[in-house]
Amino acid sequence: MDQTRTPLPWKSKIILSAIALAILVGLFLAYHDLTILSAKRRNQPFVFAGKPFEMIKFLFKGERVIGYISDRNIDDKNIGAQFAQTQLGMAPIILDLNNLNHRFLILDCQDERNATNIMMKFNIRPIKRSNTGIIIAERDMP
Amino acid sequence: MTYFLGALISLAQGYCLLRLLLGPGRPKLAWMILTGFLFGLALSAQLTFTSFLFFNRLIAPYIISLNILALIALAFCALRTSSPKDPLLPWKEITLQDGAALAILGLLIIPVFLHAQLFPYGGWDAWSCWNLKARMLFMGGDSWRNMFDPVLWRSNTAYPLMLPLINTWLWSFGSSPEPNVPLFISCLITFLSAGILFFSLKELTNRFLAILAPAWLLSIFFNIQLASSQYSDLLVGTFFLLGIVSFFLYLQRPDSGFLKIALIALGFLSFTKSEGLVLSIITLSGLSLALLIHKEHRKRLTPFAWSLMMTTILAFMVSGIFQIFFAPNSHTLINGLTSSQKPTSLERLAAVFVFFSKEIITPKWNGLWLLAAGGLLLSWRRSLTAGRWIIPVILMTYLAVIFGVYWINTFFEIVWWLSMTMNRILFAIIPTILFWIFLAIL
Numbered sequence: 001m002d003q004t005r006t007p008l009p010w011k012s013k014i015i016l017s018a019i020a021l022a023i024l025v026g027l028f029l030a031y032h033d034l035t036i037l038s039a040k041r042r043n044q045p046f047v048f049a050g051k052p053f054e055m056i057k058f059l060f061k062g063e064r065v066i067g068y069i070s071d072r073n074i075d076d077k078n079i080g081a082q083f084a085q086t087q088l089g090m091a092p093i094i095l096d097l098n099n100l101n102h103r104f105l106i107l108d109c110q111d112e113r114n115a116t117n118i119m120m121k122f123n124i125r126p127i128k129r130s131n132t133g134i135i136i137a138e139r140d141m142p
Numbered sequence: 143m144t145y146f147l148g149a150l151i152s153l154a155q156g157y158c159l160l161r162l163l164l165g166p167g168r169p170k171l172a173w174m175i176l177t178g179f180l181f182g183l184a185l186s187a188q189l190t191f192t193s194f195l196f197f198n199r200l201i202a203p204y205i206i207s208l209n210i211l212a213l214i215a216l217a218f219c220a221l222r223t224s225s226p227k228d229p230l231l232p233w234k235e236i237t238l239q240d241g242a243a244l245a246i247l248g249l250l251i252i253p254v255f256l257h258a259q260l261f262p263y264g265g266w267d268a269w270s271c272w273n274l275k276a277r278m279l280f281m282g283g284d285s286w287r288n289m290f291d292p293v294l295w296r297s298n299t300a301y302p303l304m305l306p307l308i309n310t311w312l313w314s315f316g317s318s319p320e321p322n323v324p325l326f327i328s329c330l331i332t333f334l335s336a337g338i339l340f341f342s343l344k345e346l347t348n349r350f351l352a353i354l355a356p357a358w359l360l361s362i363f364f365n366i367q368l369a370s371s372q373y374s375d376l377l378v379g380t381f382f383l384l385g386i387v388s389f390f391l392y393l394q395r396p397d398s399g400f401l402k403i404a405l406i407a408l409g410f411l412s413f414t415k416s417e418g419l420v421l422s423i424i425t426l427s428g429l430s431l432a433l434l435i436h437k438e439h440r441k442r443l444t445p446f447a448w449s450l451m452m453t454t455i456l457a458f459m460v461s462g463i464f465q466i467f468f469a470p471n472s473h474t475l476i477n478g479l480t481s482s483q484k485p486t487s488l489e490r491l492a493a494v495f496v497f498f499s500k501e502i503i504t505p506k507w508n509g510l511w512l513l514a515a516g517g518l519l520l521s522w523r524r525s526l527t528a529g530r531w532i533i534p535v536i537l538m539t540y541l542a543v544i545f546g547v548y549w550i551n552t553f554f555e556i557v558w559w560l561s562m563t564m565n566r567i568l569f570a571i572i573p574t575i576l577f578w579i580f581l582a583i584l
């Protein structure tokens with residue numbers, strides 16, 4: 001649809017000039033921030049915490065929910081992120097945080113003695129242990 | 143790579159649908175393709191949902207066949223509307239300016255793509271909510287409804303499923319939930335949003351300077367971060383923009399097809415997030431009000447009342463079915479007005495306003511809100527005439543509802559909740575605000 005164009009009013013020109021300036025500044029700052037972030041990523045590559053769990057979830061075939069037992073503070077940003085990524089890796093199996101009332105359990109404790117104490121107290125059998133201290137265990141359910 | 147075959151099917155579906163909805167006064171090809179792509183993805187997502195409705199699981203051959211059948215039907219009907227003078231794909235409509243604009247938009251998307259590569263699994267809500275739901279849909283079999291289990295309360299169990307279904311649709315062409323698909327979708331939707339913003343302003347104002355709108359949007363690093371985070375807020379913002387844009391295209395060239403596009407966009411919006419549902423209802427009410435208060439529009443639309451009503455019902459049908467039959471009650475809701483353990487207070491409401499005031503001046507927005515306010519004030523007359531007054535009415539109503547939810551729902555500690563979510567609420571409305579500003583100044 002053809003439209004005749006009238007000259008832009010002076011107010012519009014001022015606003016557009018300010019926006020153009022904002023764009024230039026923004027692009028410069030974005031380039032700067034992206035460069036810093038890329039350098040950080042090169043030094044510390046992204047690790048998806050759920051990846052190891054994608055490999056082992058076949059062990060829980062048929063289970064809808066398993067327990068995820070941890071003595072870490074889930075409200076801590078890094079711990080919370082790790083848990084969220086672990087859940088994503090384990091999907092469609094649901095991780096029930098700190099609930100022992102499941103046949104299969106993942107124990108992810110900061111202090112492995114806590115994990116050992118829990119297993120002894122609740123008669124839980126370890127099945128596998130990763131080299132990062134994560135234990136997959138089974139519990140006899142009534 | 144076969145995943146992207148699904149994207150092409152969606153593109154073709156959406157384009158053919160738009161051809162059927164709009165008469166000869168339709169926008170140029172670039173707008174049709176970009177909007178069609180967005181429509182097609184949403185349509186494919188809703189067709190994917192029928193697999194869960196009818197068979198209680200994902201059946202990939204069924205979903206792919208259904209989408210191909212839909213494409214064939216739409217293409218057949220669209221071809222019948224075309225002629226040598228009005229071909230189905232009028233490539234000659236693409237001008238040098240359009241090519242230049244697409245090239246500029248392509249350049250502007252590069253930072254989004256680069257940022258997405260640094261965070262290939264997206265942001266927090268991508269892990270804990272959107273991509274989790276998508277994996278539940280794709281791999282859950284007949285246990286896909288586990289996503290609504292109260293144990294997953296951190297994953298916003300009541301949220302609708304548009305974005306997870308779009309990802310599931312593309313994953314259906316393969317055998318595993320490849321992280322490249324959500325990454326691609328977030329970059330694509332960002333590109334479509336920027337493109338729809340520019341080409342809509344171009345249609346309405348005939349000024350190439352409209353390119354400054356998407357450039358401004360994508361020059362802000364915080365927007366780049368959120369756009370590449372694989373969140374549904376991007377879809378909220380894009381469908382909201384499309385609903386508003388289509389309304390103004392109708393005002394410019396009264397073709398009821400544009401109103402149907404607006405209604406469909408709002409229907410899709412209602413299936414993105416709970417905030418999207420609220421926004422779609424407010425926008426539908428606002429746009430209806432803006433039309434019905436004028437005798438001229440009432441008279442013009444009376445012959446189309448029945449088809450517009452049917453379009454509204456169809457547009458909101460999937461969202462309605464989800465809300466009635468599937469969505470659980472929210473597990474993160476405490477009514478502070480009636481709770482004795484966690485009552486709300488005026489201090490909580492004051493905290494919301496104070497946080498909002500501070501948020502819009504934080505450096506991460508690169509002065510966007512202040513510059514936007516300045517621009518609207520300088521051109522205040524033009525920002526309120528020709529039906530544009532409805533935009534601030536809709537936005538202020540929406541923000542009032544959101545602030546009300548922050549005030550009444552005392553489940554979360556307020557400062558934490560605001561710091562996690564307010565910026566995304568604002569991110570979603572930026573494209574429409576930019577549209578409003580540029581409509582006023584160009």
